[in-house]
Amino acid sequence: MSAHFQSARQVLRDLATRKLTAAELMEHTLARIDALNPDINAIVARRDGAELMKEAETADHARTRGPLHGLPIAIKDLANVAGLTTTQGSPMLRDFVPAEDELFVARLRAAGAIIVGKTNTPEFGLGSHTFNPVHGATANPYDTTRSCGGSSGGAAAALATGMLSLADGSDMMGSLRNPAGWCNVYGFRPTWGRVPSQPRGDLFLHPLATIGPMARSPEDLAILLDVMSGADPRQPLSATCWADSPTAPLPTAQPMRIGWLGDWGGAYPMEPGILETTRASLDVLADLGHRIEEVQPPFPADRIWQAWSTLRSYALTASLRIFAGQRGQLKASAQWELDRGLALTGQEVQSASDLRSDWQRSAARLFERYDALILPTAQCWPFDIKMGHPTRINEVPMDTYHRWMEVVVPVSLLGLPSVAVPAGFGDEGLPIGVQMFGAHGRDRALLALAQQYHEATDWPNRRPPPGPNP
Secondary structure, eight states, X not given: OOGGGOOHHHHHHHHHTTSSOHHHHHHHHHHHHHHHHHHHOOEESOOOHHHHHHHHHHHHTOSOOOTTTTOEEEEETTSOBTTBOOOTTOGGGTTOOOSSOOHHHHXXXXXXXXXXXXXXXXXXXXXXXXXXXTTEEOEETTEEEEEOOSSSHHHHHHHHTTSOSEEEEEESSSTTHHHHHHHTOEEEEOSTTSSOOOOOSXXXXXXXXXXXXXXXXXXXXXXXXXXXXXXXXXXXXXXXXXXXXXXXXXXXXXXXXXXXXXXXXXXXXXXXXXXXXXXXXXXXXHHTTOEEEEOOOSSOHHHHHHHHHHHHHHHHHHHHGGGGGGGXXXXXXXXXXXXXXXXXXXXXXXXXXXXXXXHHHHHHHHTTTXXXXXXXXXXXXXXXXTOSSOSEETTEEOSSTTGGGGGGHHHHHHTOOEEEEEEEEOTTSOEEEEEEEOSTTXXXXXXXXXXXXXXXXXXXXXXXXXXXXX
């Protein structure tokens, strides 16, 4: 295996034992970014190389060493990093330099990580395709004419190419699951509340999005999750979520009863090859001793979508409303969400919450029968990087900018833990993944299952993307 595709666990072990110095690792990282990033455009707002080398040399002489000591990392460009431009992909924030780190960023710094820059994201994180007018588009490492997904597309592409060994992502509507699937890496959406967000604005009404780790193995996901996790007293809904034992090292996966939901009984149109490729992951799990069963749709997909599209617009408007006076400068999808959110009545929001509650009750009954459920990470293959978003899947028109990602919504609506794992490659050599998800609080069990699957498949190392290999 090439040095730049070593696991984060091995790199951190080498740093801890002084087999590798932080300065050597930083020099290698910067060389790798110089070689690949011009074609991929995954890492943006890069810090000065000499400054980074000095910080790495200082880390080599430090007496205290955290769990990420000396490890280079780049932060998704939706999160504030003190002293580093945070644009969220919007020209309106092109020159915004925050004075303070976001909560999870501060935790990464305290653990010893060295921040080299930001990872690219769509404007305001909207749409699962990483392009924006500030930094441009991020290419899929397996075909640079295709999308890498999003909104954590820069993170996924940087991991796939070995520019980073760990990365943060965030996920409202598949924002770390879809790019993980399309870039042949792993992404974990934790139980909502396990990783608290920045305690600003409303703290109660919008439990839809969450921060989570991305990596090239579930074991590495667990390392970063440990650092990110932990209740914050300013975030009341995080207080009940997880002061449990560390996720790393992961426990041994126990035999599970796993349900395959496929295309949700035909409700989710899928491009040719998606179901066939993702079904192959079930054979791997069966060979590992798990019981696999076909599951009929447990709840009407149209009711899940109705609840989701309403609550998402409601939540996004809470952050986008400050731009209402500059509406014309927002991308079309942001304008659409803002207009919908401002037009919602209280009773429409309540009705959507009632539907979400109905789905939660149905899901709870389902998880009495199954330890985990599986869906594809996307309904189509990576599309042309010049497209805004798919408007049709097969012959089915997509009536919104995000309807083509409907398959991720059952997880997002309930804030369930979900790990996106690689499932293989289609006829054109493009990757796809599956979502393994479970009941609230089943984070450790899902990561253990994913790690067992990874050890049997090792897709990121079996099929690294083509490109320079310095």
